[in-house]
Amino acid sequence: MRQSVARALIEEYSHVPNNPPHNSQVHFAAIISRNHVVAVARNTIAKSNRSGFFTKHAERAVLERLGDMSLLRGATLFVWRSTRASEIMNSKPCKACAAMLDKCCEKWGLKNVVWT
Numbered sequence: 719m720r721q722s723v724a725r726a727l728i729e730e731y732s733h734v735p736n737n738p739p740h741n742s743q744v745h746f747a748a749i750i751s752r753n754h755v756v757a758v759a760r761n762t763i764a765k766s767n768r769s770g771f772f773t774k775h776a777e778r779a780v781l782e783r784l785g786d787m788s789l790l791r792g793a794t795l796f797v798w799r800s801t802r803a804s805e806i807m808n809s810k811p812c813k814a815c816a817a818m819l820d821k822c823c824e825k826w827g828l829k830n831v832v833w834t
C-alpha cells in the first residue's frame with residue numbers, strides 16, 4: 719500500500735462525530751486493492767438485547783461492506799484510530815479480529831494487514 723493512499727484515507731475519513739458521547743475515538747478500516755480503495759468502514763456501537771452495548775469492530779464492518787470476499791485477493795487491509803482531536807492512535811487489531819484476518823489471509827488471499 720502506498721503511503722499516499724494511507725494519508726488520503728486518514729484525511730478523508732478521520733472525522734469523529736461529537737455524538738454519542740462515549741465515542742471520543744473511532745477505529746476505521748479500509749481495503750485497498752491495486753492502490754484503489756474498495757471499501758471503508760468504521761466501528762459502530764449498537765444496543766444489544768442482553769448486555770447493553772456491543773461494538774462491531776472496524777475490521778469486521780469493512781469486510782461486511784466489501785461483501786465479495788474474492789476481492790480480498792492480493793489486497794491490503796488498513797486500520798487506523800483517530801480521536802476527536804484528530805490524533806492518530808495505535809490501532810493494532812484485537813485478538814478476535816487478528817484471528818479473523820488470519821483466516822482472510824489463508825482462505826481469501828488477503829495479502830497485508832497494516833495498522834497505525
Ligand SMILES: [Zn+2]
Pocket residue numbers: 775776777811812813814815816
Ligand atoms: Zn477487533
